[in-house]
Amino acid sequence: MKANGTATIQGYGVQISDLAVRYGSTTALEGVNLDLAPGRIHGLLGRNGTGKTTLLSVLASLRQPHTGSVLVEGQAPFEHEVLMENICLIRESGDVIGDVSAADALDFVEVARPSFDREYADRLAHSFGLDLSVKPAAMSRGQRSALGATIGLASRAELTMFDEVHLGMDAPTRQKFYDELIADFAEHPRTFIISSHLISEIEPLVETVTILKNGTLLLSEEADDLRRRGVTLTGPTALVDQAAAAQTVLGHTVVGSRDLGPTRQLTLYGDLDQRSLDEAERAGLQVGPVPLQDLFIHLTDA
Amino acid sequence: MFEGREPIYQQIAEAIRGEILSGALNEGDQVMSTTQYASTYRINPATAAKAFAALESEGILRKQRGMGTFVSDGAPEQLRSSRRQSFFAERVDPLLRDADVLGIGADDLARYLLTSASDASSATNTDQNNA
Known part of the structure; x- marks a missing residue:
């Protein structure tokens, strides 16, 4: 599938329009329109039960949309064998067959996926400290997740989705997973969608952020653009209020306020005016960033 | 970082x-x-x-x-000259504000700058001659 050198395929793009998915009388997703560019690492965020897993399941053909259309690389993935060979969803705790040895499970993936790199898989499994003679069902949750991460990365699928795959992994294992993801993505560019509640850990990896809320799309944009809409202003109360007022015209929202004696810290969210922020900084205020996780909490906690 | x-x-x-x-x-x-x-x-x-x-x-x-x-060749000089233009507004002005808060007067500041600056510049001058 991949030609070396020229004309390398850089992953599948995703186009979703007016997607709705229902389970019985429960609506899991409604009116979702979403474009994810190929060859990038996308972050998919949302609180529990907001439809993240449903969305990824539709992309992986595990579910069919009730209405709307889902296109991967311009085609509907459902029962599309060639496309599906290159779409890989790893759900929490690994998503692997449990009752054969892990080595046999890798054999199975190797047959099913032409782009699977067995050598890389063995190397990854080794670096995660996995014993491949053990059945996944007998592994700890963290080990099963690491096996899932191994399969997800070594499949080299054009669209690779990790849904809460970090669950059960300890901190060093997660770090190893992120490091491997960066290194392999650099060498084999393709499309990744990563869903995680550990927002601060995936923040440096993701180029775009998509947030679902109550089964609808809240936003989908460049991570840098989202971060730029948050700011903290810290300094003497009067100066901070004055700087915040200068932003009011642009319709920002004050999302946090803390006072420590004569010092006030305001957190603002909105389309901020950089020039007046620069002025505030020159006037002696501390103008700081708002971590993605804090923005996420503000946007979804209501 | x-x-x-x-x-x-x-x-x-x-x-x-x-x-x-x-x-x-x-x-x-x-x-x-x-x-x-x-x-x-x-x-x-x-x-x-x-x-x-x-x-x-x-x-x-x-x-x-x-x-x-x-x-690139010339990159250090290019950066230095663009930094010089923003140096006073971005670095010196905040320093003056801090000095004011601490009650350090212009005279004290000037005296300090003159003595330390001559030490520092003799060090960088030799650097630049070597470069």
């Missing part, structure tokens, strides 16, 4: 500029590849590539096909 409000790629570009100004990177030195940068700082490789692209378009870095990315 990435603590500012600016996009991460701008912070990386700024860190590289700083290394060139401090002499940690010299004219003609090869810089790490974007992949090495991404792995070292645990960021998306596209973000590192964006920082490099910005510095290339400024003429600070140059890419040599098949060889890697290098610090």
Whole structure:
């Protein structure tokens, strides 16, 4: 599938329009329109039960949309064998067959996926400290997740989705997973969608952020653009209020306020005016960033 | 490392500029590849590539096909002259404000600057003569 050198395929793009998915009388997703560019690492965020897993399941053909259309690389993935060979969803705790040895499970993936790199898989499994003679069902949750991460990365699928795959992994294992993801993505560019509640850990990896809320799309944009809409202003109360007022015209929202004696810290969210922020900084205020996780909490906690 | 409000790629570009100004990177030195940068700082490789692209378009870095990315000739001087223009507004003004808060007068400040500046400049002058 991949030609070396020229004309390398850089992953599948995703186009979703007016997607709705229902389970019985429960609506899991409604009116979702979403474009994810190929060859990038996308972050998919949302609180529990907001439809993240449903969305990824539709992309992986595990579910069919009730209405709307889902296109991967311009085609509907459902029962599309060639496309599906290159779409890989790893759900929490690994998503692997449990009752054969892990080595046999890798054999199975190797047959099913032409782009699977067995050598890389063995190397990854080794670096995660996995014993491949053990059945996944007998592994700890963290080990099963690491096996899932191994399969997800070594499949080299054009669209690779990790849904809460970090669950059960300890901190060093997660770090190893992120490091491997960066290194392999650099060498084999393709499309990744990563869903995680550990927002601060995936923040440096993701180029775009998509947030679902109550089964609808809240936003989908460049991570840098989202971060730029948050700011903290810290300094003497009067100066901070004055700087915040200068932003009011642009319709920002004050999302946090803390006072420590004569010092006030305001957190603002909105389309901020950089020039007046620069002025505030020159006037002696501390103008700081708002971590993605804090923005996420503000946007979804209501 | 990435603590500012600016996009991460701008912070990386700024860190590289700083290394060139401090002499940690010299004219003609090869810089790490974007992949090495991404792995070292645990960021998306596209973000590192964006920082490099910005510095290339400024003429600070140059890419040599098949060889890697290098610090351009004249890059330190180019950075120094652009920094000089913003130095007083960005660095000296905040310092004056702090001095004012502490009750340090202009005379004290001037005396201190004259003595320490002559020490510092004799050190950098020899540096520059060697370069």
